Amino acid sequence: MNIMLVSVTERTHEIGIRLSVGARPADIMRQFLIEAMVICSLGGLIGIIGAGLAGVIFSWVTQEFSMIFTWPPMVLACGFSALIGLGFGFFPASNAARLHPTEALARE
Secondary structure, three states: OHHHHHHHHHOHHHHHHHHHOOOOHHHHHHHHHHHHHHHHHHHHHHHHHHHHHHHHHHHHHOOOOOOOOOHHHHHHHHHHHHHHHHHHHHHHHHHHHOOOHHHHHHOO
C-alpha cells in the first residue's frame, strides 16, 4: 500500500491533468487499482518462478529432495496476489479519485 500511496503523491500533477481534460474519478480509480493488481500479480509470478528455480537447484544438490508443481496452487497464488493488490490498492486509488483538479494542478 505504501508504494501505491507514493505513486499517487508523485503523480498528483498527472492526475490533475487527466481530471481537467475530462477523466472521471472512476477512471482514475480504475487506473490505480489495475496498477496495484498488476504489480502484485507479477510479484506472485516471480515468486513462483523463484520457487521453481530453487526446487531445481535443490534437486541437483541432493537426490532426496524433489519438488512437484501443479497448476491449481500456482493459479491460486497469482490470484491471491491480485486480490491483495486490489485490497491494498483501494485506499490509494480512492485518494487519487477524490483529488480536485485545481488542487492537483497547483501541487508540484
